[in-house]
Amino acid sequence: MRAVRTRRLGAVDRAEGTCVAARGAKTEDYGARQLSVLSGLDAVRKRPGMYIGTTDSRGLMHCLWEIIDNSVDEALAGHGDHIEITLHADGSVTVSDTGRGIPVDIEPKTGLTGVEVVMTKLHAGGKFGGGSYAAVGGLHGVGASVVNALSARLDVEVTRGSKVHRMSFKRGAPGRFDDSGGVLSPDNPFTLFESASELEIIGKAKRGVTGTRIRYWSDPQIFLKDAHFTYDTLVDRARQTAFLVPGLGITIHDERGVERDETGEIITSRTEEFRYSGGISEFVEHLAHDDAVTDVWRLAGSGTFTETVPVLDEDGHMVSTAVPREVGVDIAVRWGKGYDTRVKSFVNIIATPKGGTHMTGFEQSLLKTVRRSVDQNSRRLKVGKDKLEKDDVLAGLTAVVTVRLAEPQFEGQTKEVLGTSAVRQIVARTVEQELGALLNSSKRQEKQQVNLLLEKVVAEMKSRISARTHKENQRRKTALESSSLPAKLYDCRKTDLDRSELFIVEGDSAMGTAKAARDSEHQALFPIRGKILNVQKASVGDMLANAECSALIQVIGAGAGRSFDLESARYGKVIIMTDADVDGAHIRTLLLTLFFRYMRPLVEAGRVFAAVPPLHRVEIVHRGKANEVVYTYSEAELYTLLKRLDRTKKAYKEPIQRYKGLGEMDADQLAETTMEPGMRSLRRVTMGDAEAAERTFGLLMGSEVAPRKQFIVSGAAMLDAERIDA
Structure with missing residues (x-):
């Protein structure tokens, strides 16, 4: 049997290109004494990813969830109605609740206090069917002990029986820190308990007052240097928990990165509190x-x-x-x-x-x-x-x-x-x-x-089926090759996606100028007449039935809604080109609403743009050489230009040309300022915050009138009345 095993090892070793003799010598030395047995919390520190997933910010937040969830479980069991979370400036975090408090009496099997059992023993706690909890989030009995093992320092205070008890740990081991300097820190001198642990009584409490307070410093030996507590993530989790446990109040204090006076006192901080009574119905709203x-x-x-x-x-x-x-x-x-x-x-x-x-x-x-x-x-x-x-x-x-x-x-x-x-x-x-x-x-x-x-x-x-049919039938064709595209589309001749551009042009007058100004190889034109349907209010069926909306979806060629396929889009850029007035801004907003609601991947990919046509044309007079033409894009920019010309005693032709619409430009001017890639300016429409953008569209374009009225009234003082065409 031994010979067979030796030959098998040799075959494997030759295949891997290793030394059989060397491995054979090591095999004889391999015995039970080479096996490692990790005891207590050593396994957690050796393999933290097994318990918290990662050692970056996500793992750091997971440790915080474990402590918070223990407090929430108390509230779910009907004990306590408030949790307070504090992010300290030194990187530590405190979680305190008004629950029953961790048991402080002796657990008979281990001879340790309940606090030490919970904080140092894996798979130990009150959630294994003992009747203390019915339905909880913490189940495996490792949450608090894992956090303790991965902390450079952890202090726990328990208020029970009119007394306040305290115990401290360093990397999971119980002992006592010397905080005589007045500053709590994991770097303070630490003394391990030798013969027996001690749960100190550090004060008295009012009768009937109970709770647990845990403050811990995450161990830099475990977590990555750039790991940090994410405030927004914490706020979202706290809000969500308050929705799920009606009546539970959760307060968050953030003391990090704030200003302090000369004495070190905090003068600026963030505090948010959440408490809801409507439950998950309010959560959905x-x-x-x-x-x-x-x-x-x-x-x-x-x-x-x-x-x-x-x-x-x-x-x-x-x-x-x-x-x-x-x-x-x-x-x-x-x-x-x-x-x-x-x-x-x-x-x-x-x-x-x-x-x-x-x-x-x-x-x-x-x-x-x-x-x-x-x-x-x-x-x-x-x-x-x-x-x-x-x-x-x-x-x-x-x-x-x-x-x-x-x-x-x-x-x-x-x-x-x-x-x-x-x-x-x-x-x-x-x-x-x-x-x-x-x-x-x-x-x-x-x-x-x-x-x-x-x-x-x-x-x-029906929209899904229509989009699928369209995707199967539609290929990258020009208007000459396919009669399925709208007749009013002036398509480009080249099919190069990286260079092709679709200009959505406001009005027939601008369309005539744009046709002469465009590069027909790569620039397609699609005119719209007037203001399209407000799709924020309309249903999917109404949107598909609208001639302008359906034609635009057909021109872009990638479907709409959930079935939108970005790879099928026929153009690399979609550019909205409207007049530089209030009506033009409204039309642009309506088009952006359509893109946002039904072609959002196009916006997320950064392929939707707004053209920036000029407002003024200033012709500067030069003696002895050709006059210079300068375009300005706002009243402030015009004012600055004219002031500079007056200061340098340069003349300019009067009156200054003011463009109220794209149709007032000739083809060369439109190409030079708005359409020619090397000369124009474009504004990319981005999706920095999808939910915030959706709320804005809902406010400006939704069916609820009262919030929009309030928005208009509150912002009326900032409006320049001269910009309104009346």
Whole structure:
């Protein structure tokens, strides 16, 4: 047997080009004493990625979530209603709550206080079915101990029994820091406890006051140098938690990077507080920014299943036992006129960004239920034999999906995917029953909303099918090669995507000049007459039925909405060329609204531009040589130019030409200032913040008049009345 094994090793070693003799010598020395056994928290420090994912800012934030979630679990259990988070200037963070406080008595099996057990022992805590918690986010009993292991210093204070208890740790080991200098720091002298740990009593508390306060400094030996706590991410998580736990208040203080006076006192800081009573219905309203098709519908239910899990018996042995589980399902859904989908899922208030069994059950049942309702109304909706797909139903949907159950099975400590298989069927049954009842409701208001919803999903289906057909049939052709393009399109001759440009031109008068000014090899022209449809208010069907909108979508050739395919776009640049007046700005805004709502990838790719035509033409007189022409693009720029000319005693022709429209330029002037690549100026339309941009479009172009009126009134003082054509 030994000879066979030796030959096999030799064959492998020859294939890998290694030395057999050397490896053979090492093999004989390899025994049990070469095996490493990591005890306590050493395993966490050796392999931190296994517990927190990464050691960059994401891992740093995950540690903070672990501490915060423990406080939230107390609130979920009905103990405490406030959590306070402070980001200190020295890089540490404090999380305090008003829960019951970590137990301070002795745990009989280890002989340690409850505080030390929670902070130093992996897989230890009150969330293993002992009855202290019913549905929680922390399940594996490693959260607090992992944070402790990865901290250069951690201080925990527990208020229980009218006393304040304290214990400190350095890289997971309990001991005492010498803070006699008055400054708390992980660099202060530290003394390990030798014979026994000590939970100090450092003060008294009012009767009935309880809570836990943890402050820790992340270990620079573990985390990357540029890892930092992200304030915006923390705010989003705190707001989301406050929505999910109605009545829970969460306060955030940020003391980093702020100004201090000569004594070191903080003179500037950020503080935000979140507390909501509306639950996930209010959460959905916060997430949704488009105009509503339906109200926020609440789908709630529950179900049970049996799970076989190891349970401690009276003798302390793990015995496989069939345990009944109850699953609570609470879902809020709302459809809007847009096509973006915003769905957030949670298990016991822990976000599951990658979904899991609860999201699978939700999406499958949602499609099944809506498809059944569409089939029942197929004649009225003129559906034919086409079938809805998931994307049709999800278009414009904003939803929050939450489930609560004891001991859910997650895939890994980061809890991004729920794995408990029985949850899928329970969620699916709840959606089918509750949503089915709403879709078949006889109440007038709900019936109207259901009709609008069914019309929307059918319109999305028809748009998808139309776009797919168009994509299959449409190829990069010029107007001469294909009669499917609008007749008023003046296409370019070359098909080079990098150089091709589509100019959307306002009005017929400007179109005549633009035809003479363009480079017909690479520049295409498409005229629009007047102001196009405001698609922020209109439905998908109305948009597709509008001649100007549908023609523009056809010209660009990449579809619309969810089916938009950026690679199929026929032009490398789309340039909006409108007059430099209020009407031109309005037309440009309407066009940008169309691009933003239905061709957003084109904007995100930076391929939408606005031309910048000049406002004035100043001809400077030179003696003995040709006059010089200077274009200005604003009143301020003109004023500066004229002032400079007066100062240098240079003459210019009067009156100064003021362009009120593109049609007032001749072809050479338009080419020189607006169309010729080497001479013109373009403004790229970007998507720096999609949600902020969507809110702006909703304000300026949406159906709600009151916010827009308030915006106009509040900004009236900043308006230059001379810019209004009246």
